[in-house]
Amino acid sequence: METAIARRFMSAVVGFRLPYPPVFTCRRLAACTMRNYRYRRFDPSDAPSVCGCVRSRERLQRISGDCGDSLTPDILHRWSSDARAAIVVHLVHDQTAAGFCTLSRQEVAGLPDAAIEICHFVVSPAWQFRGLGSFLFYSARALAWHLGYRSLLGRIVPSNLPALTLATSLSGQEIAANEMSLPSSFRWFRWSLTSDCLRWEFYHATCAERSQGDRFV
Numbered sequence: 001m002e003t004a005i006a007r008r009f010m011s012a013v014v015g016f017r018l019p020y021p022p023v024f025t026c027r028r029l030a031a032c033t034m035r036n037y038r039y040r041r042f043d044p045s046d047a048p049s050v051c052g053c054v055r056s057r058e059r060l061q062r063i064s065g066d067c068g069d070s071l072t073p074d075i076l077h078r079w080s081s082d083a084r085a086a087i088v089v090h091l092v093h094d095q096t097a098a099g100f101c102t103l104s105r106q107e108v109a110g111l112p113d114a115a116i117e118i119c120h121f122v123v124s125p126a127w128q129f130r131g132l133g134s135f136l137f138y139s140a141r142a143l144a145w146h147l148g149y150r151s152l153l154g155r156i157v158p159s160n161l162p163a164l165t166l167a168t169s170l171s172g173q174e175i176a177a178n179e180m181s182l183p184s185s186f187r188w189f190r191w192s193l194t195s196d197c198l199r200w201e202f203y204h205a206t207c208a209e210r211s212q213g214d215r216f217v
């Protein structure tokens, strides 16, 4: 408990965060880290750092059906141009992308009209366990709301324990694939998009000085 308070103090006052072991509750820490992270639209100049997040075949297979030993700029270009939006998260004082995801209706057929899928979701190995995945999710969720969607879907390879833990921690509602005729080789999660997304944005805006580049709409 004392350690947790010390970490929050360091985050709030000193402005940087210590690495933390996974035993701490992520939700609370994710709230702290909002001071230190920003989100913005993906730019082609982000390609090297995003590709650096996916340097193994196993990681690539966790986030897409693409074959290869690692993520390449060509694959990344296709993902981002097929998507409704692609975003990155980065540290306040460092523009280098540390996480990436897309919002897409192209990756799977048969999504309901008001739904969009969160895809290609990845955090740099160097930045895992610091609440960045949660921050990336909340950023994508707020953007999906602004784009007019009312439901966010995510699919996870059943053996991907970190992603399943993240989805559960983010209160995703697991749905049966056959409920919407979705591919049954994945576990599917759904989040309803409500004005709660705006509450998160407001919180983020009050925590962080938002630059023009942070705005999506």
Ligand SMILES: CC(C)(COP(=O)(O)OP(=O)(O)OC[C@H]1O[C@@H](n2cnc3c(N)ncnc32)[C@H](O)[C@@H]1OP(=O)(O)O)[C@@H](O)C(=O)NCCC(=O)NCCS
Binding pocket: 022, 024, 025, 026, 027, 030, 059, 062, 063, 120, 121, 122, 123, 124, 127, 128, 129, 130, 131, 132, 133, 134, 135, 155, 156, 157, 160, 161, 162, 163, 165, 166, 169
């Ligand atoms: C899954 C992933 C995005 C999580 O990113 P992250 O920045 O570490 O996530 P957070 O720090 O916000 O953690 C969120 C929750 O997930 C849990 N979690 C994260 N990594 C975990 C791991 N390796 N094992 C178990 N739980 C894990 C955290 O403990 C936390 O749970 P809590 O809220 O109950 O404390 C990251 O591990 C990753 O990029 N993995 C490879 C690509 C991938 O699998 N993408 C998902 C495709 S569906």
